[in-house]
Amino acid sequence: MTDIILILVGAILVNNFVLTQFLGLCPFMGVSGKVETAVGMSAATLFVLTLASACSYLVFQYLLLPLGLEYLKTISFIIVIAAVVSMTEIIMHKTSPLLYRILGIFLPLITSNCAVLGVALLNINQSHSFAQSVFYGFGAALGFSLVLILFSAMREKLALCDIPEPFQGAAIAMITAGLMSLAFMGFSGMV
């Protein structure tokens, strides 16, 4: 139980995937314009990350290891992730068509979100058990959601502010992200 909690805290705060390990920056910049969109994206990523880390663990343990095909792990993980993302896409199109439209290209792009593949590969590297893998993926997704929603709330406020012209748009977003990353450095060494 303690190790699960440690994994969760570690993945959410200490080794936050976006702000400390700099993975998954594309959706972090791309869909953080509005809080609602960010919440939708977070939910999709949460679903994909948890499911993908479970599936990739199973594929690695019960397909690749017995056959001695460890060197195929990257490509098979990509296949698994792509499948989970497609499934999420189909389900979301049915349950929330508007969100599906709003997320647009960023939804299929979760496939190439390096945080997802990163979690799957890190699970293998750190030889996590099944439960640990699932919670590592879940924690990574929670960390991603946390910073994405915080960041989008800040950007919503920034949109109304008096920003000097050269800093408008992406520039001020980058600066904000950098400051957030600095703040998250404060968590290092906690676990």
Next chain:
Amino acid sequence: MPLSLPMLTPLLTPVLALLGLGLTIGAVLGFVAKKFRLENDPVVETINNLLPQTQCGQCGYPGCKPYAEAIAAGDAINKCPPGGETTINQLADLLNIPALPLDESYGHPEVKKVAFIREAECIGCAKCIPACPVDAILGAPKYMHTVIESECTGCDLCIEPCPVDCIDLLPLEPYAAPIKTVAELNEEEILVCINCALCVDECPVDILPHELYWACRGNDLASAETLKLMHCIECGKCDRVCPSNIPLVEYYQATMQSLNTQQADKKQAGKAKQRFELHQQRMEKLKIEEEQRRQKRAELAKKGPRSQTRDTILAALERVKSKKKPS
């Protein structure tokens, strides 16, 4: 060196493993896709609700609904001149895509107009009545017509069918204009808000004037509304304490005006949408009735010329015969 089977065997396991993985995943995805099939897209309805419902067809589509369908399928959002910038911004916000300037090739945004019939010149031909997409023209053949001003969307579709050119489009009186617009206020301001929150303590109706100021300044009507803009009683206490001398109340007034305009336009659009749908139903019904009448006439014509009169004569003879019999 030619390829031989023993050379390929080490390749066999990985290929088969990946193939099996792919097939399993494909089967699962196929099942999910079948289970979660989408029947009709509710996005179209949401987009349609944002369009001004003038049904003018300036976008190149025969009404607002078809254009909404086209947008949902990926068409550009800047083809609606009556909606202008407001509609484009709302659509961009809804679909999370960048707002484009209006495509001027589809028309220019103009002041809101309504059709007006110079009644003395109207000959009562009734040609404009079916042309009106929202059934806002009242009248009957050989009687003069008139336009219900509050229902007219100013689409100008009735101008063309009128044979005597007695319909004018007159500009509608705009909603009460603010003293200065937000853009003008933004221009002239020198000192910025420092978020000192002195105004918060002064406000008698417990709104957050400085937060509201940022929303008004950025023309964010939705935020302004949630920050209780409409609760402002324009007492001016916040103005007096502001160390930056920001004309807060003028900002609020300008934003209230935009908000009121937006809400009134939305209400009008809702009404126009309803009337357009009824109009279309009516047209559909008329078309079916016309078709039935034509078929009836065609059947009669097939029986030969004057078959109707012959039938009447035969029926009359029959009647006479039956009357004569008893005597």
